Amino acid sequence: MGKSEVVPMPIHRQDSLYAACKGAFNTVVHTVDEEQDEDEDDFGIPDNMQLFTNQVAGHTNDGKSYGMIKHNGTILKPITKQKCGEREIDFYEEINSATDKTRSELRDFVPKYYGKVTVPIKGNDVDCIVLEDLTRYYKEPCVIDIKIGRRTWDPTASYDKIVNEEAKYQESKRDLAFCIPGFQVYKIHNNQLCKFDKNYGKTLNKETVPQALKMFLNAETVCCRSLIVQFLASLWRIQMWARKQRYYHFYSSSLLLVYDARRLRELLKTDDDVKPTLKLQRSTSLYRPLSLAVLNNEKISTGFSGQLTNQGPILRTPTSPTKLKQFNDLVQTNNNNSNNVWQKSIRTLKRTHSFQNDYDKDMQSKRQDYTYILDELCTEQKSELWATVKMIDFAHAFMAEHHEVDKNYLEGIDNLIKLFEEFLVDSE
Ligand SMILES: Nc1ncnc2c1ncn2[C@@H]1O[C@H](COP(=O)(O)OP(=O)(O)OP(=O)(O)O)[C@@H](O)[C@H]1O
Numbered sequence: 001m002g003k004s005e006v007v008p009m010p011i012h013r014q015d016s017l018y019a020a021c022k023g024a025f026n027t028v029v030h031t032v033d034e035e036q037d038e039d040e041d042d043f044g045i046p047d048n049m050q051l052f053t054n055q056v057a058g059h060t061n062d063g064k065s066y067g068m069i070k071h072n073g074t075i076l077k078p079i080t081k082q083k084c085g086e087r088e089i090d091f092y093e094e095i096n097s098a099t100d101k102t103r104s105e106l107r108d109f110v111p112k113y114y115g116k117v118t119v120p121i122k123g124n125d126v127d128c129i130v131l132e133d134l135t136r137y138y139k140e141p142c143v144i145d146i147k148i149g150r151r152t153w154d155p156t157a158s159y160d161k162i163v164n165e166e167a168k169y170q171e172s173k174r175d176l177a178f179c180i181p182g183f184q185v186y187k188i189h190n191n192q193l194c195k196f197d198k199n200y201g202k203t204l205n206k207e208t209v210p211q212a213l214k215m216f217l218n219a220e221t222v223c224c225r226s227l228i229v230q231f232l233a234s235l236w237r238i239q240m241w242a243r244k245q246r247y248y249h250f251y252s253s254s255l256l257l258v259y260d261a262r263r264l265r266e267l268l269k270t271d272d273d274v275k276p277t278l279k280l281q282r283s284t285s286l287y288r289p290l291s292l293a294v295l296n297n298e299k300i301s302t303g304f305s306g307q308l309t310n311q312g313p314i315l316r317t318p319t320s321p322t323k324l325k326q327f328n329d330l331v332q333t334n335n336n337n338s339n340n341v342w343q344k345s346i347r348t349l350k351r352t353h354s355f356q357n358d359y360d361k362d363m364q365s366k367r368q369d370y371t372y373i374l375d376e377l378c379t380e381q382k383s384e385l386w387a388t389v390k391m392i393d394f395a396h397a398f399m400a401e402h403h404e405v406d407k408n409y410l411e412g413i414d415n416l417i418k419l420f421e422e423f424l425v426d427s428e
């Protein structure tokens with residue numbers, strides 16, 4: 001592995017967690033300044049391709065399968081299991097040509113798909129799926145693979161496969177309906193790249209998963225609210241889609257969360273960014289609508305009237321016309337950029353000011369709460385995104401039987417969102 005080395009983890013505040021990693025797991029630490037020049041020759045891939053070093057989970061070059069390959073701003077996913085490969089290609093091709101709203105919308109939530117190529121790897125011609133590299137524009141890409149669902153075996157799985165899958169990540173899957181097969185994080189306090197593999201992920205439970213997520217977020221001491229809100233903005237959109245879609249059931253599929261630690265480092269240099277001027281005041285749960293937020297020491301209405309009907313909370317137009325105008329202008333200005341997930345989230349949030357929509361009521365109140373935070377973040381001068389969430393790995397994507405909602409998938413998403421929302425509340 002070139003200049004990478006296996007060294008004991010440094011001991012920081014999360015002593016127990018780091019101590020658990022020390023020695024027990026194959027935790028690899030690179031220093032950020034270190035050149036990561038892998039020896040491509042060892043892996044027998046063409047000269048114009050490289051091993052994809054930002055891969056945090058999935059199949060690797062272990063003699064039976066191959067790891068991801070980096071090529072020209074894309075990644076190539078080698079197909080070693082014919083059926084899984086065909087299923088994944090069929091899935092991408094189907095959603096790329098779909099014209100219905102639900103599947104067209106799904107295109108926004110997955111990496112861009114560029115077809116299939118055959119690559120000579122170690123003398124074998126291997127078919128590969130060509131996908132957008134989600135880490136491409138990030139200087140210090142922090143990546144976590146979160147496998148969604150309690151059940152990770154598909155309807156065609158053999159008895160052995162079921163037994164095998166059920167034996168893994170037991171506590172995490174049972175209690176949270178998701179698990180963490182791997183992640184990497186550029187630690188901003190010591191410039192080290194820390195990698196955590198599936199052996200580490202398999203030890204996690206409902207108490208340690210939040211700690212691992214905080215480690216991934218560089219949030220052991222201070223939680224960056226902008227980062228969490230960016231992730232939540234994407235997660236909420238995926239959640240809303242998963243709540244209504246009845247096309248697919250995903251088994252062993254993941255969410256890939258990616259952010260740029262370089263941008264986080266820049267942001268944390270200024271106190272204001274760590275402690276945003278906007279603070280929501282709330283007691284415990286995000287599932288209760290707020291009536292007031294505090295902006296620059298001034299109380300402002302979040303739009304919740306304090307009254308509930310059997311249709312849900314009654315919302316009023318927020319009382320800050322200036323903010324609302326800025327917000328409208330911003331949405332208007334960015335209307336052309338229809339692929340910008342951030343702006344789409346903002347437009348969705350804007351719609352939650354009205355009751356004339358179809359969204360679930362709890363979603364309305366949650367989004368209402370965060371309209372102001374998103375508004376503030378988007379009016380920052382440097383507003384381009386530096387964090388994103390995409391759905392990946394469709395080797396086990398199946399058509400939904402009887403047009404049922406994919407509860408297995410949805411539950412994992414819901415629980416992940418709850419954790420992120422708790423981080424946000426804790427950071428106030
Ligand atoms: N579009 C992408 N951009 C960047 N990295 C990606 C992308 N797709 C996958 N990866 C990286 O590759 C890893 C494995 O991806 P994926 O889950 O598709 O592979 P897999 O071999 O089918 O996994 P599994 O063993 O879970 O079936 C991910 O954890 C992630 O680190």
Ligand SMILES: O=P(O)(O)O[C@@H]1[C@H](O)[C@H](O)[C@@H](OP(=O)(O)O)[C@H](OP(=O)(O)O)[C@H]1O
Nearest residue numbers: 058059081084152165168181198252395396
């Ligand atoms: O997390 P682990 O312990 O690495 O387990 C692997 C994981 O469940 C993969 O999703 C699966 O690949 P598929 O999705 O392609 O089935 C792989 O099966 P495999 O060993 O048969 O490749 C498992 O080994």
